[in-house]
Amino acid sequence: MLDDFFIRALLAGIGIALITGPIGCFVIWRRLSFFAGTLAHSALLGVTMALVFELNIAFSVFLISAVLAIFLLQLQTKTNLPNDALLGLLAHSSLAIGLVIIGFLTTIRFDVMGLLFGDILAVSQSDLLLIWGGGVLILIILKIIWKPLFASTINYDLAKAEGMNPDRYNAIFTILMAAIIAISIKIVGLLLITGMLIIPAALARNISNNPIQMALLSTIGGLLSILIGLFSSLEFNTASGPSIITAALLLFLISLIKTKKFSELKK
Amino acid sequence: MENKNKVLLKVENAGISINDKSLVKGVSFEVKQGEIVTLIGPNGSGKSTTAKIALGIYKKIDGKVKTYTNKIGYVPQKISIDWTLPVRVSDFMTLTEELTQDQINIALNLTGVEHLKNKSLSNLSGGEFQRVLIARAISKQPELLVLDEPVQGVDFKGEIALYELIKKISDKMKCGILLISHDLHVVMSATDYVLCLNGHVCCSGTPHNVVKDSKYKELFGDRASNILSLYEHKHDHTHSQDGTIDQK
Numbered sequence: 001m002l003d004d005f006f007i008r009a010l011l012a013g014i015g016i017a018l019i020t021g022p023i024g025c026f027v028i029w030r031r032l033s034f035f036a037g038t039l040a041h042s043a044l045l046g047v048t049m050a051l052v053f054e055l056n057i058a059f060s061v062f063l064i065s066a067v068l069a070i071f072l073l074q075l076q077t078k079t080n081l082p083n084d085a086l087l088g089l090l091a092h093s094s095l096a097i098g099l100v101i102i103g104f105l106t107t108i109r110f111d112v113m114g115l116l117f118g119d120i121l122a123v124s125q126s127d128l129l130l131i132w133g134g135g136v137l138i139l140i141i142l143k144i145i146w147k148p149l150f151a152s153t154i155n156y157d158l159a160k161a162e163g164m165n166p167d168r169y170n171a172i173f174t175i176l177m178a179a180i181i182a183i184s185i186k187i188v189g190l191l192l193i194t195g196m197l198i199i200p201a202a203l204a205r206n207i208s209n210n211p212i213q214m215a216l217l218s219t220i221g222g223l224l225s226i227l228i229g230l231f232s233s234l235e236f237n238t239a240s241g242p243s244i245i246t247a248a249l250l251l252f253l254i255s256l257i258k259t260k261k262f263s264e265l266k267k
Numbered sequence: 268m269e270n271k272n273k274v275l276l277k278v279e280n281a282g283i284s285i286n287d288k289s290l291v292k293g294v295s296f297e298v299k300q301g302e303i304v305t306l307i308g309p310n311g312s313g314k315s316t317t318a319k320i321a322l323g324i325y326k327k328i329d330g331k332v333k334t335y336t337n338k339i340g341y342v343p344q345k346i347s348i349d350w351t352l353p354v355r356v357s358d359f360m361t362l363t364e365e366l367t368q369d370q371i372n373i374a375l376n377l378t379g380v381e382h383l384k385n386k387s388l389s390n391l392s393g394g395e396f397q398r399v400l401i402a403r404a405i406s407k408q409p410e411l412l413v414l415d416e417p418v419q420g421v422d423f424k425g426e427i428a429l430y431e432l433i434k435k436i437s438d439k440m441k442c443g444i445l446l447i448s449h450d451l452h453v454v455m456s457a458t459d460y461v462l463c464l465n466g467h468v469c470c471s472g473t474p475h476n477v478v479k480d481s482k483y484k485e486l487f488g489d490r491a492s493n494i495l496s497l498y499e500h501k502h503d504h505t506h507s508q509d510g511t512i513d514q515k
Binding site: 028029031147150151153154155156157158159160161162163164205208209210211213214 | 319322323324337339340341343346348349351352353354355358359362363364387407413
């Protein structure tokens with residue numbers, strides 16, 4: 001029953017969950033949910049660019065995400081518009097530009113659905129290498145910058161005053177997010193990577209009381225979502241990417257019940 | 268001011284303007300080891316801004332700021348911890364510095380909040396949080412402490428105790444302190460040097476000299492200049508609970 005492609009899908013999913021668990025916590029803590037979504041939207045432009053210039057897809061997506069992040073920082077200094085407005089502007093315009101360029105590419109058949117929802121069952125060995133290699137690198141970097149990044153997340157002024165250099169770590173974190181989206185776009189797709197970044201971390205917040213615990217629970221939540229999602233997609237013959245996110249949502253709902261009971265117990 | 272100790276912070280003709288509007292300008296002062304320098308002034312006079320300039324928080328400033336230590340403890344005026352951040356007091360204590368459990372306990376004990384160690388930051392009251400902020404700032408044994416309204420929201424009795432603690436820290440740990448306070452009583456009794464701000468330095472000097480300055484009287488009114496007289500007499504005795512005098 002467990003075919004090769006399914007094993008590869010499992011391995012890819014586990015790799016993704018291990019990265020998005022702790023990174024997703026920072027996305028929630030730093031209120032970057034919408035930013036993650038914006039980066040994911042811009043990935044469509046990245047994929048189109050890859051097709052036009054015959055680049056590696058992951059590399060091209062990473063490049064576009066990074067350019068977008070820098071562009072956002074520039075916009076923030078030029079105007080007083082609130083962040084969510086700027087992010088919305090960037091998300092939709094980069095998506096639109098991507099679709100316009102696709103229109104010109106009459107010679108290339110393009111699977112937009114595959115890009116939106118990913119195709120975890122079509123993971124190749126080189127994809128696995130990219131996810132696990134990139135993932136290990138991302139997690140090592142996160143481990144190294146955890147303390148200053150966390151301090152900058154709690155309070156910029158405090159971190160800056162006490163010599164933690166928050167600007168540098170904010171920039172590194174942005175690059176890490178671009179990298180995650182680049183290596184996972186093919187697996188879970190751009191609409192679902194945001195879900196994997198946010199939902200496991202959100203459910204972990206409901207049942208944790210310190211940052212390390214939240215990162216661990218978020219990772220466990222992500223792993224469970226992958227396992228439940230993949231096995232049920234096999235069982236019920238549903239689309240695998242959306243099944244994973246649905247499983248994550250169910251776990252989130254369970255975590256809500258838990259917190260209610262938990263707080264009642266404390267009384 | 269005859270202090271031969273090491274200079275920790277030197278601010279020269281510093282200021283900042285945002286969108287062409289000057290928030291504060293032309294501020295110069297020094298903080299040396301074992302010295303308490305205080306910034307006073309009405310709301311919006313640039314006290315917190317000056318502290319942030321001194322700490323290098325702004326990217327673009329006018330003038331020059333030099334710090335001669337990297338062991339800095341900072342208690343910001345406003346800090347809000349979002350509910351999404353699950354942070355216990357003990358996690359917060361080690362935010363910018365590695366500390367042993369003993370060091371954490373001692374610092375929390377000094378500000379009277381050791382019992383809150385495993386509580387979540389978002390569950391603390393304003394005064395409790397302020398005590399944790401001070402404990403965190405002193406736990407790393409800084410050479411320079413910057414305290415922006417450190418006792419806001421603390422009850423009256425605790426306020427006095429905390430100011431005494433701050434004074435004790437400056438004496439014992441020989442660190443320099445840059446203090447922002449509304450409490451003129453405290454400022455005038457425990458400070459070595461006072462800067463009176465109102466977008467610029469109105470007057471500065473020892474507390475004794477500042478209260479005599481006409482600009483100080485303009486800013487704070489006549490009653491404020493009488494404050495010092497309360498402290499001019501030397502306390503050579505204390506009062507017991509029943510009012511009798513205990514000779515020292």
